[in-house]
Amino acid sequence: MRATANPVLRFDRVSKAFQGQIVLNDLTLEMQQGEFLTLLGPSGCGKTTSLNLVAGLIKPDAGTIFLRGKAVDALPPRRRGLGLVFQSWALFPHMNVFDNIGFGLKIRSAPSAEIRKRVGEMLDLVRLPGVAEKFPSQLSGGMQQRVALARALVTRPDLLLLDEPLSNLDAALRKEMQIELRRIHSELRVSTLLVTHSQEEALVMSDRIAVMRSGIIQCIDTPQRVYNQPPTRFVCTFVGEANIFKCRVDEVAQGEAKLSCGTLKIIVEAQPGIVAGQTVVAAIRPENVMLALGSGSNEAVIMDAVFKGNNISYSAVAGGEILNIVTPPPGDGCAFAKGDRVLLTFPKSKVILLEAERLDA
Amino acid sequence: MPRLAPQAISLALLVPILLLLIFFFLFPLAYLLHLSALAQQPTLQNPLPELSFVNYAKILQDSFYLSMSLNSVLVGLSTTFLTVAIAYPVAFYITRISGWERTLISVACLLPIFVNVIVSILGWYILLLPFGVVQQALAGLGIVSGPLQLLRTFPALVAVLVYEHLPFAVLILVSSLQAIPADKINAARVLGAGVPRIVFSLIIPLTMPGLVACVILVFSLSASSYLAPILIGGQRTPVLPLAIFSYGTELQNWPLAAALSFVLLVLVVTISYGFASAMNRIAKRGQWEFV
Numbered sequence: 001m002r003a004t005a006n007p008v009l010r011f012d013r014v015s016k017a018f019q020g021q022i023v024l025n026d027l028t029l030e031m032q033q034g035e036f037l038t039l040l041g042p043s044g045c046g047k048t049t050s051l052n053l054v055a056g057l058i059k060p061d062a063g064t065i066f067l068r069g070k071a072v073d074a075l076p077p078r079r080r081g082l083g084l085v086f087q088s089w090a091l092f093p094h095m096n097v098f099d100n101i102g103f104g105l106k107i108r109s110a111p112s113a114e115i116r117k118r119v120g121e122m123l124d125l126v127r128l129p130g131v132a133e134k135f136p137s138q139l140s141g142g143m144q145q146r147v148a149l150a151r152a153l154v155t156r157p158d159l160l161l162l163d164e165p166l167s168n169l170d171a172a173l174r175k176e177m178q179i180e181l182r183r184i185h186s187e188l189r190v191s192t193l194l195v196t197h198s199q200e201e202a203l204v205m206s207d208r209i210a211v212m213r214s215g216i217i218q219c220i221d222t223p224q225r226v227y228n229q230p231p232t233r234f235v236c237t238f239v240g241e242a243n244i245f246k247c248r249v250d251e252v253a254q255g256e257a258k259l260s261c262g263t264l265k266i267i268v269e270a271q272p273g274i275v276a277g278q279t280v281v282a283a284i285r286p287e288n289v290m291l292a293l294g295s296g297s298n299e300a301v302i303m304d305a306v307f308k309g310n311n312i313s314y315s316a317v318a319g320g321e322i323l324n325i326v327t328p329p330p331g332d333g334c335a336f337a338k339g340d341r342v343l344l345t346f347p348k349s350k351v352i353l354l355e356a357e358r359l360d361a
Numbered sequence: 362m363p364r365l366a367p368q369a370i371s372l373a374l375l376v377p378i379l380l381l382l383i384f385f386f387l388f389p390l391a392y393l394l395h396l397s398a399l400a401q402q403p404t405l406q407n408p409l410p411e412l413s414f415v416n417y418a419k420i421l422q423d424s425f426y427l428s429m430s431l432n433s434v435l436v437g438l439s440t441t442f443l444t445v446a447i448a449y450p451v452a453f454y455i456t457r458i459s460g461w462e463r464t465l466i467s468v469a470c471l472l473p474i475f476v477n478v479i480v481s482i483l484g485w486y487i488l489l490l491p492f493g494v495v496q497q498a499l500a501g502l503g504i505v506s507g508p509l510q511l512l513r514t515f516p517a518l519v520a521v522l523v524y525e526h527l528p529f530a531v532l533i534l535v536s537s538l539q540a541i542p543a544d545k546i547n548a549a550r551v552l553g554a555g556v557p558r559i560v561f562s563l564i565i566p567l568t569m570p571g572l573v574a575c576v577i578l579v580f581s582l583s584a585s586s587y588l589a590p591i592l593i594g595g596q597r598t599p600v601l602p603l604a605i606f607s608y609g610t611e612l613q614n615w616p617l618a619a620a621l622s623f624v625l626l627v628l629v630v631t632i633s634y635g636f637a638s639a640m641n642r643i644a645k646r647g648q649w650e651f652v
Binding site: 055056057076077078079080082083084086087088090091092093094103104107108151152155161 | 550558
């Protein structure tokens with residue numbers, strides 16, 4: 001995403017602790033107008049705290065949050081011009097769908113004709129015609145989710161905050177809503193900050209993903225780059241799966257570095273700062289390991305083969321390391337069976353070199 | 362051993378309470394209704410007097426009984442209104458605090474329950490006596506002079522009844538307020554709602570079940586209270602329970618006492634039901650049940 005002079009949201013060295021426990025550590029973050037940014041991380045990483053700080057539901061211990069270029073620390077939640085969808089959706093049970101969605105407009109003393117018009121538009125946007133008179137308890141989970149989204153969007157917020165909005169839905173509905181949220185985002189171009197622990201949601205919906213751990217953003221980039229070039233071991237294993245090897249650099253020459261991990265030999269594209277004799281951590285995604293029948297160096301034995309319909313998942317042992325490998329199915333069952341000797345190939349461009357990370361020590 | 366159907370088991374579990382209610386509530390109530398429709402007190406010579414509505418006619422025609430019924434309703438309504446008005450903010454405050462502060466205030470609210478009712482009412486009696494503690498304090502501050510009539514007044518009776526029922530109201534309202542998820546309040550805040558809007562559009566409607574339970578409990582208990590009226594209100598604020606007691610014991614007119622009991626019962630049930638269904642209509646609008 002192209003940087004603009006005026007980001008819709010900016011965290012400037014924000015810290016927050018609860019009862020002495022640091023939840024957010026000197027966080028700096030910029031979000032561009034119209035962007036769909038996801039804070040992704042395990043529970044306790046500080047992602048929900050970040051969202052609550054933006055909403056003004058809690059106050060930072062240090063640092064400043066800017067919305068549309070203005071510091072908002074002194075502004076109460078109701079003056080921040082935000083839309084927020086909670087994990088629980090937090091619909092008002094004693095109001096029907098129309099009154100739930102119209103709540104924000106009624107507070108702003110909008111004329112009732114305009115409330116009717118805009119609530120109607122929102123119900124069309126979230127594809128829920130004919131439920132205006134129903135009460136939340138009469139709606140399915142997916143429908144309640146859409147009402148919560150409509151209620152958050154009806155005031156035309158500068159920034160839409162989504163706090164794990166899909167985690168109370170079943171798997172099929174969650175997939176459907178991911179596509180819906182993408183569609184609504186591309187229709188309205190409303191800047192959207194999503195908080196989730198689901199890498200799938202983050203990959204499907206985001207323009208950029210910020211992967212968080214222990215109150216720190218470990219990496220912030222497009223879904224493709226977060227997945228293909230994760231900087232740290234944590235990002236690499238939290239977003240997708242990976243085989244990780246601790247390797248010794250044997251030789252650096254002609255733009256290549258030759259690594260060895262036990263008996264495994266891996267060749268990677270050389271990077272500045274890599275010198276022979278050094279220890280590095282290399283990773284490769286299961287779907288990027290290539291399998292062939294045969295023997296030679298990088299020989300492995302298949303321990304298990306699981307047919308999963310659209311792919312086959314193998315586990316193989318090579319030089320004392322256990323690897324996960326995923327291949328497309330050959331059309332008739334499994335290409336390899338338990339006990340087969342196979343040859344592993346690690347395509348040079350698919351091997352990821354990870355930064356040394358103290359947390360993993 | 363034959364397996365019992367789940368319905369049979371749950372029915373069996375209901376049997377003790379059903380038997381208890383039939384023999385110790387429905388049957389006596391039916392007997393009371395029968396008694397209230399007897400023309401005179403049953404005696405050994407005349408164990409089954411003729412049936413008539415003479416007792417009810419007496420109550421409806423005598424302005425003394427009518428003003429007594431009105432007093433009972435007024436005492437009940439004033440007590441209920443004041444109790445809820447005091448208990449709601451207290452309960453709200455209790456849900457907002459934690460730790461030792463919360464323990465202290467909760468215990469302070471509940472302590473009166475543990476004191477015997479007669480003891481606490483006699484305590485009020487001493488406070489309110491002419492030249493009693495309240496008067497001495499006020500006189501000492503130079504606010505009043507001369508004897509002060511506090512005892513045997515309507516406000517004194519209501520004050521004691523409020524004191525007596527406040528802990529129950531706080532208990533009910535705290536649990537009701539606590540059940541409101543913080544998310545719903547936060548959703549309203551982010552949508553732009555200020556404190557008054559949150560209180561009136563969200564908190565009060567969402568605590569309506571507790572509020573209705575609280576009103577019914579306090580109203581029915583205070584309108585039919587006997588101890589506070591006899592010790593604090595006296596004959597200057599005559600209420601139905603006082604008359605029921607004196608006809609039932611001193612004057613030995615059971616049919617009239619029974620008829621007065623029924624009038625009180627009908628008043629309490631009608632007003633409670635009317636309030637509950639009105640609140641249902643205002644705040645519920647068809648989606649959840651209150652009582």
